[in-house]
Amino acid sequence: MQAKPAESGHYNETKLKSLKPVHPALIVGGAILIVLAVCIPFLLPGGRLGNYYMTELLRTVVFCFATLGLTVGMGYAGQISLAQAAFFGLGAYSLASTTALFGLPYWVGLTAALVVPIVMGVFLGAISLRLVTHYLALVTIGFQIIVQLVLHNSKALTGGADGLSRIPRPFGLENPTYFYWLCLVVLLVCILFVFRLKHSRLGRALFALREDELAASAAGVDLFKMKMLAFSICSTLGGIGGFLYASATGYISPDVFSFEQSVSFFAMLITGGSDSIIGAVVGTVLLTWLPEWLRAFKEYYLAIYGGLIIVFLIFLPNGIWGLMGSLYDMIFKKKAASEENTAGIKFIEGKTLTYLNRAGELARRQEQEVIFQVSGLKKHFGGVKAVDGIDFHVKKGDIHVLIGPNGSGKTTVINVLSGIYSATAGQIAYRGSEITNLKPHLIVGMGAARTFQNIRLFPELSVIDNVMIGQHVRSKANLLNILFNFKVREEERQIRARAEEALAFVGFEYFFEKVKNLSYGQQRMVEIARALATEPELLFLDEPAAGMNPEETQELVKLLKRMNELGITILLIEHDMHLVTEVADYITVLDFGKKISEGTVGQVLSDPEVIRAYLGEELARAEA
Numbered sequence: 001m002q003a004k005p006a007e008s009g010h011y012n013e014t015k016l017k018s019l020k021p022v023h024p025a026l027i028v029g030g031a032i033l034i035v036l037a038v039c040i041p042f043l044l045p046g047g048r049l050g051n052y053y054m055t056e057l058l059r060t061v062v063f064c065f066a067t068l069g070l071t072v073g074m075g076y077a078g079q080i081s082l083a084q085a086a087f088f089g090l091g092a093y094s095l096a097s098t099t100a101l102f103g104l105p106y107w108v109g110l111t112a113a114l115v116v117p118i119v120m121g122v123f124l125g126a127i128s129l130r131l132v133t134h135y136l137a138l139v140t141i142g143f144q145i146i147v148q149l150v151l152h153n154s155k156a157l158t159g160g161a162d163g164l165s166r167i168p169r170p171f172g173l174e175n176p177t178y179f180y181w182l183c184l185v186v187l188l189v190c191i192l193f194v195f196r197l198k199h200s201r202l203g204r205a206l207f208a209l210r211e212d213e214l215a216a217s218a219a220g221v222d223l224f225k226m227k228m229l230a231f232s233i234c235s236t237l238g239g240i241g242g243f244l245y246a247s248a249t250g251y252i253s254p255d256v257f258s259f260e261q262s263v264s265f266f267a268m269l270i271t272g273g274s275d276s277i278i279g280a281v282v283g284t285v286l287l288t289w290l291p292e293w294l295r296a297f298k299e300y301y302l303a304i305y306g307g308l309i310i311v312f313l314i315f316l317p318n319g320i321w322g323l324m325g326s327l328y329d330m331i332f333k334k335k336a337a338s339e340e341n342t343a344g345i346k347f348i349e350g351k352t353l354t355y356l357n358r359a360g361e362l363a364r365r366q367e368q369e370v371i372f373q374v375s376g377l378k379k380h381f382g383g384v385k386a387v388d389g390i391d392f393h394v395k396k397g398d399i400h401v402l403i404g405p406n407g408s409g410k411t412t413v414i415n416v417l418s419g420i421y422s423a424t425a426g427q428i429a430y431r432g433s434e435i436t437n438l439k440p441h442l443i444v445g446m447g448a449a450r451t452f453q454n455i456r457l458f459p460e461l462s463v464i465d466n467v468m469i470g471q472h473v474r475s476k477a478n479l480l481n482i483l484f485n486f487k488v489r490e491e492e493r494q495i496r497a498r499a500e501e502a503l504a505f506v507g508f509e510y511f512f513e514k515v516k517n518l519s520y521g522q523q524r525m526v527e528i529a530r531a532l533a534t535e536p537e538l539l540f541l542d543e544p545a546a547g548m549n550p551e552e553t554q555e556l557v558k559l560l561k562r563m564n565e566l567g568i569t570i571l572l573i574e575h576d577m578h579l580v581t582e583v584a585d586y587i588t589v590l591d592f593g594k595k596i597s598e599g600t601v602g603q604v605l606s607d608p609e610v611i612r613a614y615l616g617e618e619l620a621r622a623e624a
């Protein structure tokens with residue numbers, strides 16, 4: 001791969017503008033949809049006031065909120081939810097009960113419709129925090145059924161099975177077309193918010209969560225916060241949709257907010273394209289109107305409707321919008337970068353990370369301080385004593401290597417140090433502060449990042465997005481900043497510039513290539529770049545040379561030295577003894593979960609215990 005990094009300090013506006021996150025088809029499709037949506041009341045058969053089609057149109061636009069919520073919760077964050085109709089119902093009943101049943105003012109209903117779904121969304125997120133895939137789906141189904149039962153049976157709160165009528169509309173908007181336009185404006189605001197979210201630090205963190213939770217947390221993403229965020233945005237948008245639905249129809253009953261409706265929302269999302277905003281709208285429009293278009297088939301129309309959905313799900317895994325994106329790429333994209341990406345890794349000599357150069361600080365120190373202290377560390381898995389009372393320390397500025405036979409506990413040590421596993425016993429201190437059993441993202445935040453033995457990237461995301469996620473812990477934009485686009489651009493510019501610099505440092509220029517299309521060695525480099533983007537003072541690298549050919553390994557040696565020259569302390573696990581002897585300042589040797597030796601390269605390689613346990617008789621003979 002030919003690397004052409006930008007000059008140091010040259011990550012300017014012009015360069016950043018070339019990193020357009022918006023697909024041109026998205027802009028065109030979005031503009032057409034907006035114009036169509038505004039004009040459609042005038043195109044409806046039979047006039048635009050109060051007819052059947054107008055009701056369907058209103059249903060369509062309010063359903064879009066629910067699907068848009070799922071786009072964030074499921075499409076972005078990967079949190080399967082089959083309870084969206086429940087949140088839709090909570091929004092609808094918050095308005096209906098407060099106004100139509102208790103006679104409270106409209107704004108009370110509006111507030112309740114925002115607060116209740118958020119609270120319930122956070123509750124659902126909290127109880128299902130540790131669940132993924134079908135387990136999560138089952139919990140959300142349970143939640144959906146409970147909500148529906150409560151709506152049915154709590155007559156005093158909800159009017160029971162009879163439902164509630166005479167639900168008011170805001171600002172006295174009795175004219176359905178005006179109310180439709182109001183819904184459209186609110187929808188556009190929500191779409192703009194979701195769009196901004198997608199291209200923000202929080203959006204990237206949600207995608208990271210979807211792709212690989214462990215990697216996300218090791219890259220500095222707070223899983224708990226992100227899951228709460230995903231569930232609360234998903235439920236809030238569902239609640240807003242339900243609130244507008246209740247206003248639009250003037251009458252609601254529990255049947256509308258059924259499990260079947262949740263499945264319909266789910267199908268709308270998948271049909272349109274799960275992580276695309278336009279896809280959510282397209283899927284909602286299609287599945288809301290399809291039954292109408294199929295009525296000509298009389299008693300068979302529902303069977304045909306179901307059959308078509310199955311066909312969509314099987315043959316369009318990325319939905320209709322995904323298909324359109326692929327067609328666009330096929331027709332207009334000249335040459336996929338991946339074709340050029342097979343030439344191996346070339347590193348850029350002499351490039352530095354302008355934001356991460358602690359070499360000067362290091363040079364000023366007379367004596368090397370201990371940056372990392374491990375005391376009596378144990379990690380047991382049932383009867384397996386993977387790590388069994390290890391003490392060692394790492395000095396600032398060193399490349400400290402952990403070696404030992406397979407299964408001796410090296411990876412487990414790094415997993416405990418980086419917060420992936422909790423320690424069975426012992427203490428870990430980093431720069432004088434105890435960090436034992438802290439969550440991985442907190443440890444990354446303190447300046448200790450890691451890579452994995454089996455590379456853990458976010459395969460469906462681009463190279464640049466993977467690395468930008470590393471900047472998550474160093475950036476601040478919150479939901480309000482993102483919603484009002486306040487102080488976000490400057491921060492985004494810096495995140496992108498730093499990610500580019502980290503990539504340039506390891507030798508990349510194909511920032512938009514999906515990571516899954518890269519070679520193994522290149523993926524390793526992206527993982528290192530992501531760790532560098534977290535601005536670490538200490539790097540844990542778990543067998544970075546695994547799977548690399550000798551030429552790539554030699555380049556890796558150079559890279560390790562260059563990172564170390566920046567002042568980054570490295571704790572490295574490695575089996576390749578040539579690499580170890582070239583880079584190690586200090587070595588700790590493990591065997592059966594215990595430390596059997598430590599010292600400089602010369603001391604360790606001549607230690608008979610190390611030769612016996614790890615280096616083997618062959619090396620002993622060679623030494624002799």
Ligand SMILES: Nc1ncnc2c1ncn2[C@@H]1O[C@H](COP(=O)(O)OP(=O)(O)OP(=O)(O)O)[C@@H](O)[C@H]1O
Pocket residue numbers: 381384385386404405406407408409410411412413453
């Ligand atoms: N999650 C786990 N559950 C149960 N046992 C585990 C787990 N992780 C590691 N072990 C066990 O702990 C021991 C140490 O494994 P570890 O992966 O830390 O060794 P290692 O020195 O890194 O090996 P290698 O050089 O092959 O990567 C092994 O016996 C392994 O089977």
